[in-house]
Amino acid sequence: xxxxxxxxxxxxxxxxxxxxxxRKEAEGCDCLxxxxxxxxxxxxxxxxxxxxxxxxxxxxxxxxxxxxxxVVPSPKVSDTVVEPYNATLSVHQLVENTDETYCIDNxxxxxxxxxxxxxxxxxxxxxxHLVSVTMSGVTTCLRFPGQLNADLRKLAxxxxxxxxxxxxxxxxxxxxxxxxxxxxxxxxxxxxxQMFDAKNMMAACDPRHGRYLTVAAMxxxxxxxxxxxxxxxSVQNKNSSYFVEWIPNNVExxxxxxxxxxxxMAATFVGNSTAIQELFKRISEQFTAMFRRKAFLHWYxxxxxxxxxxxxxxxxxxxxxxxxxQYQEATADDMGDLDAEGGE
Numbered sequence: 001x002x003x004x005x006x007x008x009x010x011x012x013x014x015x016x017x018x019x020x021x022x023r024k025e026a027e028g029c030d031c032l033x034x035x036x037x038x039x040x041x042x043x044x045x046x047x048x049x050x051x052x053x054x055x056x057x058x059x060x061x062x063x064x065x066x067x068x069x070x071v072v073p074s075p076k077v078s079d080t081v082v083e084p085y086n087a088t089l090s091v092h093q094l095v096e097n098t099d100e101t102y103c104i105d106n107x108x109x110x111x112x113x114x115x116x117x118x119x120x121x122x123x124x125x126x127x128x129h130l131v132s133v134t135m136s137g138v139t140t141c142l143r144f145p146g147q148l149n150a151d152l153r154k155l156a157x158x159x160x161x162x163x164x165x166x167x168x169x170x171x172x173x174x175x176x177x178x179x180x181x182x183x184x185x186x187x188x189x190x191x192x193x194q195m196f197d198a199k200n201m202m203a204a205c206d207p208r209h210g211r212y213l214t215v216a217a218m219x220x221x222x223x224x225x226x227x228x229x230x231x232x233x234s235v236q237n238k239n240s241s242y243f244v245e246w247i248p249n250n251v252e253x254x255x256x257x258x259x260x261x262x263x264x265m266a267a268t269f270v271g272n273s274t275a276i277q278e279l280f281k282r283i284s285e286q287f288t289a290m291f292r293r294k295a296f297l298h299w300y301x302x303x304x305x306x307x308x309x310x311x312x313x314x315x316x317x318x319x320x321x322x323x324x325x326q327y328q329e330a331t332a333d334d335m336g337d338l339d340a341e342g343g344e
Contacts, residue, residue: 001079003086004303006048015052022057033142034065034099034152036135041090042073042083051093058097065152067100069135074107075204075282082296084286085310091280092313095164095320099156102138102170102270103203103279104131115199116175133260134170134202137218137268146256147225150218158252159214159272164323167276169207171200171269186264188223192231195269196239203279210275211328212243216252221265228253246332274328277321284317 005011026032035057039046050068058066070090073083080086094101109130113122141149160166173194174186195217198206219228232251236243243250260266290296291310301307 001042001044001082001086002299002303003044003048003082003089004300004305006044006046006050007052007089008048008305009303011045011049011052015049015056018053019056019060023060026061032061032064034067035061036067036069036139036152038069038071038131038135040071041087042071042078042080044086046071047086047090051090051097054097055093065100065156066098067102067138067152067156068094068098069102069104069131070094071104071106072203072279073283074105077107077110082290082299084283084290085296085300087283088287088313088317089309091283091320092316094167095316099166100152100159101167102134103167103276104134104170105202105204105279108202108204111204112175112200112202130172130175130202133172133266134268136260137172137220137266138170138270140218140220140256140258140268141254144256144258146254146258148253148255150216150252150254155216155252155270159216159270161213161247161272162323162327164320165213165272165327167272167280169201169203169205169271169273169276171195171197171202171271173200173267173269174263175200188219188227188231188265191219191265191267192217192235195267196235200269201271203276205273205275205278207242207271207273207275209278210273210324211241212250212271212273213247213327214250214252214272215243216254216270218254218256218268218270219265220256220267221259221263222257223255223265225255228255244327244330246330274324277324277328280317280321280324284314284321287314287317 037054039050041047054066073087109127110122112130113119113126119126142151173191194200198208232253236251
């Protein structure tokens, strides 16, 4: 679980073999949309080698969309002592090299399992299932014909107002306990209500502590387009304080007529909320606490890393946090001043 090993030494030896496989797959595509990478940011391989792979693919396919599903270290559940280092070094890479990053958090997934699905001891299989329904929802429109299509690129265009701020909170509806399926969300209104619920977020951040810059919702199943539009408008009108007013219609909707197996209708939620800064703040505080004492640093410098890289990653992460904060506080009147300052 050493980022430097994954990014510079051991991972670097393997990455060319991986790229060969990727190249073969890409050459077999008629219309390559982009790449999805799933990795964790706490360990060494997913974080170090994962970000190396992203930057290599980026070099080779600069005009394709790069999406990552990144499992971020949880507030309470920690596997590795050096998680804050690995995660900070990774975010430093993701800010520059991905178009969309879905932040997933094991703790938030456990919470959904306990609270909503009423599972007493959830397995990794249960957690993976939650992530997989979200991933499947994001790519639905690529795989099935629909009335209102979205794809990775449209999603990126609609979701990312400023290139660095592309860290999303995913969610899914309906989620309900096994026995309670009879009562679960079966109307567009219920789906919409559930998918905006803080308990449904798969990242351990509370959207009520920030404001949405943008939101995308992918609905699946037989439903009227009109109803979907009405519900989305009503959510924005009722909770207008939670949406920034300087992006007028900041909710994008897609509808696909084919529901997931076993459901009549479902919705996938992707939110670009300034509340995601909570997640980065947590990691940053833990990072600083260790880095101030230079704890565990020798494992990284021993693999050829420089302390400067840590300092840069730390300040990049803190910049990201303050950018989110700045846009959270910005009003429509301020936005002109921001552009005048040299366009963030």
